[in-house]
Amino acid sequence: MKDTQLIPIPSLCxxxxxxxxFFDGLSxxxxxxxxxxxxxxxxxxxxIxxxxxxIRLHQDLHLNFEGIxxxxxxxxKIDYLQSELKTTQNRLRRFEEN
Known part of the structure; x- marks a missing residue:
């Protein structure tokens, strides 16, 4: 991993x-x-x-770390379920085409 791909936390603060x-809590x-x-x-x-x-969840919605x-x-979980749905739809299309 190159150092150019790393961002110092103080710079983010x-x-x-x-x-x-805040970053300590996230960690x-x-x-x-x-x-x-x-x-x-x-x-x-x-x-990033x-x-x-x-940061938006914390500042705009006032969520704590548990909420985030x-x-x-x-x-x-939503991303996983969407992926599973897409896979299932593709399988179904293959069966419908035959």
Missing amino acids: THYQIEMS EYGLIEYISVEKTYCIHQDQ ADIEKM DTVFNLLE
Whole structure:
């Protein structure tokens, strides 16, 4: 993993105007994963979209970490069910064509 793909947490705190404790809470709930680089905690750039969603859930809907975790678990289940539905629909089409 290249360092250019890592974003320091203090930079995110400044950019999003949010406390470091918010990121600590997300990490404690397993919602994000820190990477330590030269005594600075960083995250991989692939996590930015999810972090932005978490910030919006926290600021706009006033959800706590348990609520954010629940929402992300539900979104994951929805994605899985949509994938299963698509697979089932494709199988059904094959049977209908024969």
